Amino acid sequence: MIGAMICEQRYPRAVQPVRRTSLIAQVTEALRAEIREGRWPVGQRIPTEPELTELTGTGRNTVREAVQALVHAGMLERRQGSGTYVIATSEVGGTLAKYFADAQERDVLELRLALDTTAAGLAAQRRDDADIATLRRLLAERGEGGWANADPAMIAADVELHRAIVVASHNAVYLEFYDSLLPAIEQVIHARTAKSDDSYDTEHAELVQAVIDGDADKAMRATHCFLGSLIAEYPDRKTT
Known part of the structure; x- marks a missing residue:
């Protein structure tokens, strides 16, 4: 046991790379915060996908999945030909x-x-x-x-x-x-x-x-x- 601890101290574990799913979670939480804090009020259309990509500094696929997560949570609603709107401030x-x-x-x-x-x-x-x-x-x-x-x-x-x-x-x-x-x-x-x-x-x-x-x-x-x-x-x- 002690030997294993010494070994770990001499040869620390490699830092795990940030997974894509973790990045999606971070972006999802960032978008959730915008809604929760009232910067995107209920009834308002959120920025477009390209705008969100620029705002978050992430790729379009990441933004798309983050938005979809909030759609599933019931906070956002996609409206065909119109955009994505805030419909609730929490799950x-x-x-x-x-x-x-x-x-x-x-x-x-x-x-x-x-x-x-x-x-x-x-x-x-x-x-x-x-x-x-x-x-x-x-x-x-x-x-x-x-x-x-x-x-x-x-x-x-x-x-x-x-x-x-x-x-x-x-x-x-x-x-x-x-x-x-x-x-x-x-x-x-x-x-x-x-x-x-x-x-x-x-x-x-x-x-x-x-x-x-x-x-x-x-x-x-x-x-x-x-x-x-x-x-x-x-x-x-x-x-x-």
Whole structure:
């Protein structure tokens, strides 16, 4: 035993070369960190493969496999002809996003009734100047598009507006859970534009103003009224 230790001291083991799989893991973790720290927010398209190759200083195959690992983890989603988008900030969020992807529209709205209402009340109490500026900008962007024409920019602004209210709640756990629901929320909005051209502009303006004014009760009432009206458009499921 001692002899073996002396031998190892005199002739140390050769340093193992960095394996390609280890490099992929390093790049995967680097990309995961960009997402986790908010530099690539949920809903945003990540840089292209050539750009990621340059950013990481690695080959395209390594980048491709790292991105695919995050796709499998549920943090990224490839969209044909559009690119790769962030859909969750963690593997847990990605798992939830996959679950919500098959949810019924009414179920998603009923979940939002609880989440958005509470978030609106917290946001009214905790919003700061940066939150207020973001809410005003997104409300204006939301009003620039055409709901009846399913304007992608308008739908994106609508989704981001409601997310910004959750951001303004300054509750990180709340935001992580809400982010996992965003793809399902966007899917419901797209489906609804084919059924109705009512954009609820007045209700959204009242909600944002209540948050800005710091009126938690009014913000919660506005959210509950708006989402309650949307839920009423769907037939209820009676139990026997």
